[in-house]
Amino acid sequence: MIQLINTLLIGITAGSIYALMAIAIVLVWRSTRVINFAQAGMALLSTYFGYEAMVHLSSFWIALPVAMIGGAAVAAFIELVFMRFLLKRSAHGAISGVAPIIATLGLLGVIRALTSAIWGGQDVRIVGPVSNVGYSLGANTLAFSPLKLLILVTVIVLVFLLSLLFQKSNIGLSLRASAFSPEIARLSGIRVDGVRTLGWSLAGASGAVAGMFQTVNGNGSFSPDSIEFSLLLVSGFIAAVIGGLDSLIGAVIGGLVLGLVISFVLMYINSSLFFIAPFVILLIVLFIRPQGIIGAKAARRA
Amino acid sequence: MSLEVSQLTVHHGAIRAVNDVTFSVKKGELVAVIGSNGAGKTTLLRTLSGLNKASHGSATWNGHNLLHSKPELIVRHGVSHVSEGKAVIPELTVSENLELGAIWRKNKKESSVSKAEIISIFPRLGERLKQRADTLSGGERQMLAIGRALMSKPEILLLDEPSLGLAPLVVEQIFQTIRDLTTSMGLTVVLVEQNAMGALNIADNGIVLNLGKVAVTGTAKSLIADPQVRAAYLGY
Amino acid sequence: MHRFQKFNNLLLFIAFGFILFLLSNRVDELRVYQGASIAVYVIAISSIILLTGYSGQVSLGHGALLAIGAYSAAVMRNEFNVPIVLCLFIAVLAAAIGGVLLGSAAARLSGPYLAGVTLALAIGLPSLANQFSILGGEQGLIFDVGFPPLRLGEDFTQYKWFFWISSLAALISMWFLSNILRSRYGRNWRAGRSNEVAAQLAGINTGRSKILAFTISAGIAGLAGALLSMTIGTVSPSAFPLALSFSLLTGAVLSGVTTLSGVMIGAVTLVAIPEIADVIANRIGASERITTNLPGLMVSTLLIITVLFVPNGPVEQLRSGKAKKLVRKRIKSLPKPSMEGKI
Numbered sequence: 001m002i003q004l005i006n007t008l009l010i011g012i013t014a015g016s017i018y019a020l021m022a023i024a025i026v027l028v029w030r031s032t033r034v035i036n037f038a039q040a041g042m043a044l045l046s047t048y049f050g051y052e053a054m055v056h057l058s059s060f061w062i063a064l065p066v067a068m069i070g071g072a073a074v075a076a077f078i079e080l081v082f083m084r085f086l087l088k089r090s091a092h093g094a095i096s097g098v099a100p101i102i103a104t105l106g107l108l109g110v111i112r113a114l115t116s117a118i119w120g121g122q123d124v125r126i127v128g129p130v131s132n133v134g135y136s137l138g139a140n141t142l143a144f145s146p147l148k149l150l151i152l153v154t155v156i157v158l159v160f161l162l163s164l165l166f167q168k169s170n171i172g173l174s175l176r177a178s179a180f181s182p183e184i185a186r187l188s189g190i191r192v193d194g195v196r197t198l199g200w201s202l203a204g205a206s207g208a209v210a211g212m213f214q215t216v217n218g219n220g221s222f223s224p225d226s227i228e229f230s231l232l233l234v235s236g237f238i239a240a241v242i243g244g245l246d247s248l249i250g251a252v253i254g255g256l257v258l259g260l261v262i263s264f265v266l267m268y269i270n271s272s273l274f275f276i277a278p279f280v281i282l283l284i285v286l287f288i289r290p291q292g293i294i295g296a297k298a299a300r301r302a
Numbered sequence: 303m304s305l306e307v308s309q310l311t312v313h314h315g316a317i318r319a320v321n322d323v324t325f326s327v328k329k330g331e332l333v334a335v336i337g338s339n340g341a342g343k344t345t346l347l348r349t350l351s352g353l354n355k356a357s358h359g360s361a362t363w364n365g366h367n368l369l370h371s372k373p374e375l376i377v378r379h380g381v382s383h384v385s386e387g388k389a390v391i392p393e394l395t396v397s398e399n400l401e402l403g404a405i406w407r408k409n410k411k412e413s414s415v416s417k418a419e420i421i422s423i424f425p426r427l428g429e430r431l432k433q434r435a436d437t438l439s440g441g442e443r444q445m446l447a448i449g450r451a452l453m454s455k456p457e458i459l460l461l462d463e464p465s466l467g468l469a470p471l472v473v474e475q476i477f478q479t480i481r482d483l484t485t486s487m488g489l490t491v492v493l494v495e496q497n498a499m500g501a502l503n504i505a506d507n508g509i510v511l512n513l514g515k516v517a518v519t520g521t522a523k524s525l526i527a528d529p530q531v532r533a534a535y536l537g538y
Numbered sequence: 539m540h541r542f543q544k545f546n547n548l549l550l551f552i553a554f555g556f557i558l559f560l561l562s563n564r565v566d567e568l569r570v571y572q573g574a575s576i577a578v579y580v581i582a583i584s585s586i587i588l589l590t591g592y593s594g595q596v597s598l599g600h601g602a603l604l605a606i607g608a609y610s611a612a613v614m615r616n617e618f619n620v621p622i623v624l625c626l627f628i629a630v631l632a633a634a635i636g637g638v639l640l641g642s643a644a645a646r647l648s649g650p651y652l653a654g655v656t657l658a659l660a661i662g663l664p665s666l667a668n669q670f671s672i673l674g675g676e677q678g679l680i681f682d683v684g685f686p687p688l689r690l691g692e693d694f695t696q697y698k699w700f701f702w703i704s705s706l707a708a709l710i711s712m713w714f715l716s717n718i719l720r721s722r723y724g725r726n727w728r729a730g731r732s733n734e735v736a737a738q739l740a741g742i743n744t745g746r747s748k749i750l751a752f753t754i755s756a757g758i759a760g761l762a763g764a765l766l767s768m769t770i771g772t773v774s775p776s777a778f779p780l781a782l783s784f785s786l787l788t789g790a791v792l793s794g795v796t797t798l799s800g801v802m803i804g805a806v807t808l809v810a811i812p813e814i815a816d817v818i819a820n821r822i823g824a825s826e827r828i829t830t831n832l833p834g835l836m837v838s839t840l841l842i843i844t845v846l847f848v849p850n851g852p853v854e855q856l857r858s859g860k861a862k863k864l865v866r867k868r869i870k871s872l873p874k875p876s877m878e879g880k881i
Binding site for chain 3: 029035085086089098099101102103105106107108109110112113114116117120230233234237238241245273274275276277278279280282283286287290292
Binding site for chain 2: 184191
C-alpha cells in the first residue's frame with residue numbers, strides 16, 4: 001500500500017516537472033507552429049544561469065527568478081534573431097515542413113556544445129531550499145518531501161497563473177488570436193510579432209523552472225550529458241504530444257500521465273524498461289487518439 | 303480627410319494584379335469597387351491595409367502613408383479592413399472577437415462603450431456573446447466581422463465581398479446596415495463586391511476594375527445607367 | 539525508365555567501385571578506416587533521404603534502426619556462426635521488419651507526432667539491450683567478421699577488408715535505391731509528400747506507400763548499422779545514442795535531402811569534421827573542454843546554416859538556380875498581353 005502511494009507521489013512530482021516542459025513546447029507550438037527541440041537545451045542553459053546565481057548569491061529563491069528571466073531572455077533572443085529569419089526563408093521548398101524541426105535540432109546541438117564548453121569541467125550542483133527528506137507516515141517514509149511539495153505547489157500556481165493570463169487578460173487574448181489567426185489579429189491592430197516573442201519568452205521561463213526543479217529533485221547535479229537532461233528533452237516533447245500539442249491543459253495532463261506511467265513501470269515492472277516506456281505510451285495514446293488527449297481536430301497535418 | 307491612391311501597382315509574381323490604379327475617396331463617401339474575378343479588387347484592399355506589398359505608386363489616408371507599413375500599424379491610422387470570407391476567429395467567442403477589435407486602444411472604458419454600440423447595431427450578436435464564433439451562421443459571422451472592425455473606431459472601412467455566400471435577405475440587411483453606418487457615423491467605406499447591383503445601389507460612387515486596371519469611374523447612378531457596365535456586370 | 543539509363547547507372551557504379559578499390563591500396567590505414575566510415579554513412583544517410591526527402595516522413599530515431607541491424611547481425615554471427623554476407627542480409631531483414639512495424643504505426647501520424655514517436659524510439663530501443671542477456675547488456679556484444687580471405691594477399695589488412703565490404707555494400711545499395719527512387723514507387727512517395735489528398739485522389743494508396751518507404755529505409759539503415767558495428771568491432775547501446783540519429787539527419791540535410799546525388803557530401807563532411815575540429819583546436823591551442831565540444835558545435839552550426847541558406851541541399855540549389863535562369867529567359871521572350879479597349 002505504501003509502495004502504491006509512493007509510486008503515485010513520485011509520478012505526480014516528476015509528472016509536474018514534465019508538464020512545465022510540455023507547457024513550454026505547447027506555448028511555442030501555438031504561437032509559431034514549430035516544435036522547438038532546443039527547448040530542453042534552453043532550459044539547460046537557464047539552469048546554468050540559476051547555478052551561477054546560486055554560486056554568487058547563495059539563495060535558491062533568487063536563483064529561480066534569475067533562471068526564469070534568463071530563460072525568457074534567451075528564448076526571446078532566439079525568436080527575434082533566429083526563428084523569424086528561418087520561417088521567412090523556409091516557407092517554400094520540399095523540406096519546408098521539417099526545416100524548422102531540423103533547425104531547432106541544430107540549435108540544440110549548438111547550445112549543448114556551448115554549455116559543455118563553458119561549464120563542462122565544473123562539478124555543477126544546485127541544492128534546493130528545503131529538504132528532500134521524505135515525510136514520515138507512521139513507520140514508513142513517504143516519497144514526498146518538503147521539496148516535492150514545493151515543486152508541486154509552484155507548478156500548480158504557475159499553471160493557474162498562465163491560464164488566468166490566457167483566458168482573462170487582453171494579452172492572453174492577443175496570444176490566442178495571434179496563434180489561431182495571425183492575419184485577423186494583425187488587422188485588429190495586434191502586434192503579432194511582438195506577441196509571438198512574448199509566447200517564446202513565457203516558454204523559456206517555463207522551461208527554466210522545469211530545469212531547476214528537475215535538478216534539485218534529482219541528485220542536484222546536471223550537465224548536457226546527464227540523464228536528467230535527456231529525460232527533460234524527451235519527456236517534455238512526448239508529454240506535449242500526448243496532451244495534444246494545442247492546449248495547455250493537455251500539456252499538464254500529458255506530463256502527469258507520462259510521469260505516472262514511468263513511475264509505475266520503474267516500480268512494478270522493470271527498471272531497465274524505463275527508456276522504452278515513453279515510446280510505448282506515446283504509441284498507445286496516438287493509436288487511440290491520433291490528435292492527442294485534448295488535441296484539436298484540425299492541426300494534425302501540421 | 304480622404305483616401306488618395308495614385309498609380310498603385312501590385313505584383314503577384316510576374317503578373318500585375320493591380321496595374322497603375324488611381325482614384326480618390328472623400329470622407330463620408332461610400333465607394334463600390336466592382337469587377338469580375340481576378341480583377342484585382344481583393345489585392346487592392348489588401349494592399350491598402352498592409353497585407354500585400356505594393357511595387358509602385360502611392361496610397362495615403364489622411365496624409366498617412368499606407369504602403370510599406372505593417373497592418374497592425376495601419377489600423378492605428380483609422381483604417382479597418384474586413385477581409386474576404388467572414389473574417390472572424392472561430393475558436394474565440396463572439397465577445398472575444400469583438401474585444402479583439404479594440405485591444406490596441408488603451409482605454410478600457412471606451413471599448414466597453416463601443417461593444418454596447420455594436421450590439422445595438424447588430425442585436426443578434428448580443429444574444430450570442432458567450433458562444434464560440436464557429437457556431438454562428440454565415441450572416442452572423444459577417445456581422446461579427448464588421449462589428450469587430452467597427453470596434454477599433456475606424457475612420458475608413460474596407461469591406462471585401464461581405465455578401466459572399468449569404469442568403470439574399472441577409473445580404474439586403476447587411477448592405478442596408480453598411481449604408482446606415484456611412485450616413486450616421488460619417489464613416490468612409492470602400493466596398494468591394496461581386497454583387498455589383500447591390501453595391502452600386504447603396505453607394506455614392508463606383509469604380510470598375512478590369513484585369514487590375516481602372517476601367518470606369520463615376521457616380522453610382524451613372525454607372526448603373528451605363529450600358530457597358532450594365533451588360534458586363536449588372537446582367538441586363 | 540530507359541533501359542539505357544539503367545545500364546548507364548550500373549556502369550557508373552561499377553566504375554566507381556574499381557576506383558575505390560585502386561584507392562584503397564595506396565592510402566594509409568586511418569584513411570581506409572575513414573573510407574569505411576564514409577561508406578557506412580553514405581548508406582545510412584541515403585536511407586534518410588528516401589524516408590524524409592522523398593516520402594516526407596521525419597525520423598529522429600534512425601539510430602534505433604541501425605541498432606536493430608547491428609544487433610541482429612552480431613547475434614547471428616555469435617550464436618550461429620553465420621557467414622558475413624548472410625549476416626548482413628539478416629540485418630537488413632530484421633531492420634526492415636522493424637520498419638514495417640514502425641511505419642504502420644507512423645502512417646497515420648505526421649510532422650511533429652511522427653518526430654515524437656521516432657525520438658522516443660531512438661532513446662528507448664537501444665536500452666532494451668540491457669534486458670536480454672543474449673544482447674550482451676551494457677557492454678554489448680563483439681562483432682567479429684574474421685580476417686580477410688587469404689587469397690587477397692598478406693598485405694590486405696582488416697581495415698581494408700572492412701572498407702571493401704562497406705564500399706561494395708554502399709555501391710549496391712545506392713544502385714538499388716537510385717533505381718527504386720526513379721521508379722513508380724519513388725514518384726508515389728514524392729506525390730504523397732507534396733500533397734497527400736491529391737495523391738490519394740490520383741489513386742495512390744498513400745498509407746501503403748508510406749509504410750513501404752519506412753520498410754526500405756529501415757532495411758538500408760539496418761545494413762548501415764551492421765556495417766558500422768563491423769568497423770567498430772562491437773555492438774552496444776552506447777554506440778547508438780540520440781546524437782547518432784541527429785548526425786544522420788544532419789548529414790542528410792547537408793547532402794540535400796531531396797536527392798541522392800549529394801549523399802557523398804554529407805557523409806564526407808560528417809567524417810571529416812572531427813578531424814577538422816582537431817586541427818582547429820590545435821591551432822588555437824584550445825582547452826580540452828573546447829576541443830571535445832568543437833565537432834558537435836561545428837556540425838550543429840553547419841546544420842543551421844544549411845537549413846537557413848541552402849535548404850534543399852547544394853545539388854538541388856545548383857539545379858534549381860539553373861532552371862530558374864532558364865525560365866526567366868523564356869518569359870522575357872514571350873509577347874506582352876494587351877488590354878486595350880476592354881471593360
